[in-house]
Amino acid sequence: MALKRVWTPTNNYSSGGTKTILVIHSMEGFTGANGAKDCAIYFQGNVGASSQVCIDNNRGTIWEGVARQYGSWTQCNYNSRAISCEQSGYASWSKDYWLTNRSNQLHNVADWLAEESAKTGIPLVKISDPNGTGVIYHSNLGPTGCGHSDPGNGWPINEVLAWAKGGSTPAESEEMDMAASVAYYNGKPYFAYVGPDHKVRVNGGIIDKDNYAKSGADIDIDQTSGQKMVCYTNRDGLLCTYLQNVGDSKWYWENRDMATI
Ligand SMILES: [Zn+2]
Structure with missing residues (x-):
């Protein structure tokens, strides 16, 4: 489905270059009923961090804080090349937990990936080398990308990419x-x-x-x-x-x- 993007602008961004990677994150928190909105509002503060979008389990609505052509402050030295998606939740969650309890959220991410791919030409393929172009985990960016471990090994990339390629269909x-x-x-x-x-x-x-x-x-x-x-x-x-x-x-x-x- 076409996502409703709620514009929640922040001043926490830098100039951007050619975009080559769509980066998947987990917020390591913000799991409340309106976690994505709460996180987007948090990024509006003087916190030295931001994301292009924040996504949670509310189907069909996401929160956008940085336009895609700029560098959101989420991946250290990869910011200018990255378009970032922060999700409610934890890198420690299992694949079953994500699929069972965050199905709406994962379908939102799939729709976001499809829309970003259509706009930028970045392919809907999972890569682990940040010198390539495609969909990548924050953890794949290594120390140059802040050295984080999100969104975790349980995050169901194969399912999400299949939905992104096929169009995310409601039950x-x-x-x-x-x-x-x-x-x-x-x-x-x-x-x-x-x-x-x-x-x-x-x-x-x-x-x-x-x-x-x-x-x-x-x-x-x-x-x-x-x-x-x-x-x-x-x-x-x-x-x-x-x-x-x-x-x-x-x-x-x-x-x-x-x-x-
Ligand atoms: Zn991250």
């Missing part, structure tokens, strides 16, 4: 199996199902507002502890498991991918 166009399920605890029924917005609910409450289901949802309840467990498949085809303890309103994501059992 709404996909065919879905929306089977519901029920389990009882102390005589009370608990229904798990997927709503028209593709979000999983238990007795009406959405268990994760950021995540979307591709399958129906299955619920099971441990009759000893009362702990509820809901499983479904998300839009990327990954198993998602959420747990809720008795007396707690919050659902917790837990990695129970089949490969780990």
Whole structure:
């Protein structure tokens, strides 16, 4: 989809040269509901740092602080050649965590890469040598590029580049199996199902507002502890498991991918 770019200008930039690399970062924080906006506002301060764009899990909207032809202050000596994308999150996150919990964000990054590639001619290929031209991690820039380790080995570059090349399609166009399920605890029924917005609910409450289901949802309840467990498949085809303890309103994501059992 065409991204809505909210212009959030900062004075933290230098002149730019010929752009050759699209650089992927993680903010190492800013994981709140409006992390990208918060980070863009942070970069407006006298903080000696900036990014062309800040991206989070709010689908379709990104925050742009430095025009692409300038050098944002994110990669030290590569700033003049780089167009940078800062994402909410941490380099320590696993691939499963990114795909399960940050699907919207990753699709936003894919759309951003597609738009930047179309404007600049920089190809949508992952490179690790900063003397080449393509999409590169901040960590690939080495000490000359500030010596950082983001966005981390778990960041799902192959998926994001596939979406970027193919156009990022929303789940709404996909065919879905929306089977519901029920389990009882102390005589009370608990229904798990997927709503028209593709979000999983238990007795009406959405268990994760950021995540979307591709399958129906299955619920099971441990009759000893009362702990509820809901499983479904998300839009990327990954198993998602959420747990809720008795007396707690919050659902917790837990990695129970089949490969780990
Ligand atoms: Zn970085």
